Amino acid sequence: MVARPFPAIKGALSDGFTLALCLSGGNRGRNSDIEKSNREANMLNRFTRIACGSAGLVLLLVPLAQAQQPCCRSEGLEVADLYRVEGLDERRFTHAEYWESLATALRSDRIQVTRLGESVEGRAINAVTAGSGPTTVLLWSQMHGDESAATMSLADIIAWFASAPESDRLRARLAERLTIVMVPMLNPDGAERFIRENAVGVDINRDARRTATPEGRILKSVRDSLQADFGFNLHDQGIHTAGEDGPLVAIALLAPAADEERSWGPVRQRARGVAAAIATALEPDLEDRMARYDDAYAPRAFGDNMQAWGTSTVLIESGILPNDRQKQELRRLNIVALLSAFETIASERYADEATAAYDSLPMNRSVDYSILVQGGDLVLEGAGPIRADIAIDFDDSAAGTGPRYGEIGDLEGVVALDTVNASGLFIHAGPGEEGMIRRGTPVAITARRGPDPESQKVWALGTDAP
Numbered sequence: 001m002v003a004r005p006f007p008a009i010k011g012a013l014s015d016g017f018t019l020a021l022c023l024s025g026g027n028r029g030r031n032s033d034i035e036k037s038n039r040e041a042n043m044l045n046r047f048t049r050i051a052c053g054s055a056g057l058v059l060l061l062v063p064l065a066q067a068q069q070p071c072c073r074s075e076g077l078e079v080a081d082l083y084r085v086e087g088l089d090e091r092r093f094t095h096a097e098y099w100e101s102l103a104t105a106l107r108s109d110r111i112q113v114t115r116l117g118e119s120v121e122g123r124a125i126n127a128v129t130a131g132s133g134p135t136t137v138l139l140w141s142q143m144h145g146d147e148s149a150a151t152m153s154l155a156d157i158i159a160w161f162a163s164a165p166e167s168d169r170l171r172a173r174l175a176e177r178l179t180i181v182m183v184p185m186l187n188p189d190g191a192e193r194f195i196r197e198n199a200v201g202v203d204i205n206r207d208a209r210r211t212a213t214p215e216g217r218i219l220k221s222v223r224d225s226l227q228a229d230f231g232f233n234l235h236d237q238g239i240h241t242a243g244e245d246g247p248l249v250a251i252a253l254l255a256p257a258a259d260e261e262r263s264w265g266p267v268r269q270r271a272r273g274v275a276a277a278i279a280t281a282l283e284p285d286l287e288d289r290m291a292r293y294d295d296a297y298a299p300r301a302f303g304d305n306m307q308a309w310g311t312s313t314v315l316i317e318s319g320i321l322p323n324d325r326q327k328q329e330l331r332r333l334n335i336v337a338l339l340s341a342f343e344t345i346a347s348e349r350y351a352d353e354a355t356a357a358y359d360s361l362p363m364n365r366s367v368d369y370s371i372l373v374q375g376g377d378l379v380l381e382g383a384g385p386i387r388a389d390i391a392i393d394f395d396d397s398a399a400g401t402g403p404r405y406g407e408i409g410d411l412e413g414v415v416a417l418d419t420v421n422a423s424g425l426f427i428h429a430g431p432g433e434e435g436m437i438r439r440g441t442p443v444a445i446t447a448r449r450g451p452d453p454e455s456q457k458v459w460a461l462g463t464d465a466p
């Protein structure tokens, strides 16, 4: 991992040192009432783990140069808090709600709104442009209608560009050097239903070559007219782990391949530098919760084709953070990621950026199922018991809701996020459809001590478990 600067619980002293204060454990929970204080408490906990050990009250003197963070972690978190657009508190919102929430910001003369075209069902697909610099940056989010984390982040970034004071040097610098074109909610019909595909069931991210969908055509055409130098392909992903045994992935990054050989031409190399800058900026908050997405060439996908068309493209996948079901924390961290990327592009640091921060990320590893119930005996009404493992997935893996049956049987070798050892237990399931349990149907199981339905209950999962 990259070297970690000390987290930001500190106050600068005039003599060039930073005072870092470690509190004893008893004080840490004091501010836990509101979310922001929680974050500070978390940072403080992490800091005390690093620097304080089991000591009570300790004062550390840290050289200021060492304590300074590269742009734009603190700037991004400040934008996230001060320019947070109201009305987007949950992951699911409609096209109308989204653009309504931005109505005030869109009146600013610092930004332009362009109607690029419309979706299958006639919803406007808009681009919001900030800045007028020579380097062009194109961002698109929610091409998959149920992947909205970055759509919320773009709203906050738009609000910041619209209303930050003239004294905000980062905004002024980015606006002077970059032309940033944001297309939030590329798939408004999918967003309306909160599904991946568009209104005719097509996955827009498999339509980059054919551009048979209006949404795909719009994205290709805005890239071509802009001849975008840089691109950001903003998605959400379900359950993945960072490497074999790592934690759940909160953010996965990819500089997609532009060809089968996955060659590192200059276009992809620039994207690699930007991805490394993002990994560095997020490291203090996410530590080992970042991963590198598989770079196998995907010839139908937009990210890979953008790279081949000459736009240095980075994929950002917002995954899962514990206790962040509505992805509001990931919304904040996407702002850190994007502002850091913008700054890296504006200062042309992507060429010198050490790529190790990206290259050394563990692989983004998918799991077969969320839960594997292993070693138990399955009891159905009027049948069994038979020895069978049960795999389970959730409709919404971020929220952990809507468990459904996956495979049932001998599931040795199946990889699940959590494996429940049911050895010696009887898994009472059903009743299910026509007395059967079937793959894809809602889970209703109770683990009991014996085959008798009245025997002692150990645990249950799903609604109306028997």
Ligand SMILES: [Zn+2]
Pocket (backbone or CB within 6 Å): 144, 147, 235, 236
């Ligand atoms: Zn996606």
